[in-house]
Amino acid sequence: MATTITVNQTERSLISSEETPLLWVLRDELKLTGTKYGCGVAQCGACTVMLDGQPVRSCQVAIGDIAGSDVTTIEAVSGVEADAVRQAWVEMDVVQCGFCQSGQVVQAIGLLELNPEPTDGDIDTYMGGNVCRCATYVRVRKAIHRAAEILAA
């Protein structure tokens, strides 16, 4: 039986089998390639998406477990936190190669939704599972502080 989920506010009936990771449904079946494959074992965070409002590693989520859920990918993140993160990311020129950045951005939005004024420690803890091979961590941290400023203004 097909699994039905809502992806970026559109209901989708999926043909993939229930054990298929959400990541591959997004990329291969739905052609939403903004979400990246990094490791496939929840070690890098590149595949982070919002699942019912919470950041999750889509490589670890079997679609059979999320029937009826809401999924938001980097292509459709929205709201004041997303706007602030987007603006801050551009201002701080965070991105280098960019491969991890869709995961970093989704995770940062999740952080600011939970904690609109994070400390360095809060950021390091919440973002600790999002690996960047270009080591943009300092700029990520600065951009999250900047996004918090934008939210507070």
Place this chain on the structure above:
Amino acid sequence: MQNTRALMACALVAGLLLAPAFAADDETVAYPAAGTVDGATGLEAWSRIYEVASHPRCANCHTGESDVPMWSGPSYGDEPRQHGMRIRAGESRIGAEHLTCSTCHSYSEIPQTVPHAAPRVGASWQLAPAEAHWFGKSSEFICAQLRDLERNDGRDYLALADHIGHDVILHWAWSPGVGREPAPYSLAEHIMDIHLWGAAGQPCPQD
């Protein structure tokens, strides 16, 4: 011939007595009544319980006042180390104050078939309560803790056995997915050991 028949009868009786003891369905298992097991047998059962409690599949998430899970065991090299990614479970023990365990450890009954992937189970992934500190602790320490109602959530041995039998996150220890060594013995054997230990009066090595 009579001796052979007697031996066969004994074997059949023994088989009938023992086989249900390790059955997966605890409804069919006859557990010993309180006071019917001698101390030596109880201590032997405890030593097996400690093997389970101190195994990485269990102890890594029983880190006491520390809210940081551990990474240790055959696939992690010689030295135990803290869970990577700056993970902290917080007072909630599910990471709600920091980063929820469910970010990576999904709620799923679908077996994890990818080596090195995040463990998952059909329950919310979490650290054990701080009072249940097992990682790096001795047999004596854990034994005293498990028979102390103040530190084991008010559970007598029957309640402990029931808890282990019905809390599915604990069952993960025996089916941890590809690439991870399961806890020793089996879930059914472990529950039987809890009963043997309890029926013997919960003896500890330091007694």
